[in-house]
Amino acid sequence: MLVTLLQGDITAQQVDAVVNAANSSLLGGGGVDGAIHRKGGPEILAECRALRASHYGRGLGTGQAVATTAGRLPARWVVHTVGPVYSRTEDRSELLRDCYRNALRVAGGLGARTVAFPLISSGIYGWPVDDAVRQALSVLRTAETSVEEARLILYDAATYRIAEQVAAA
Template structure:
């Protein structure tokens, strides 16, 4: 499994799946979530509403993941995950790690070969960027070791700011 760190717009990535740092309602929001909903078009909101009306009436729990089509995005799939909100007292790193590993599990089930992640929970949810990077690399490495037959060949961390890119690079280099 190859891991790359990219500065850019996750909605423009030409990968099989992008991960949405969603809120539990799945009905859009700010930051990455809002950008993905805008780029994917109104069909994404309709698909998320359908999930809420059927399998997820209470919303998507923290640390879990679910997929929808990508609609107008270059990516075929959007994998939605809800990161823990440190501002609301959700401080368990295992919940954050679960966002990455569960997204990869969903991706493998879909036959995804390439996937792009944002820095889940590093924005308005208040997690330190370094801790997000450490947790992300730990979770991806653990998944690759536990499920070597997943078929996932490329994991991208697509980060908006140069500072976030630098943080992820420093963590990766140890």
């Protein structure tokens, strides 16, 4: 699978699937989650509500992934995954890697060939950017999947520079 780093807006990516760094409620929030729900429109929220009513009454667990329509986004699907909150006292790296693994599994199961990922857990959940990039690349560079291209979308120039340095190391 081709893995590329790009600086930009994940909601503008023309891919088969966009990964949402969702909160466990699946009902929208801030950061990437809020942006995807705002730009994707009410169709995404409607499907998330249906998922909550049918299978995820208590919400989506950390590291799990589930797909909905992409609504008005230039993608076919949104794959929602819940990242772990960073902890200095507990190693939650495996949960973070599970987000990438399970999102790829769900996207591949849908037939997606191109997938755009945000840097999961690196915003409000406090994961240090350099380690978040390492965790993402450790999965994306080694995954056995039918997905042909994974894009890691970095929101700003500073994050992109850190990601480039980590990727080159």
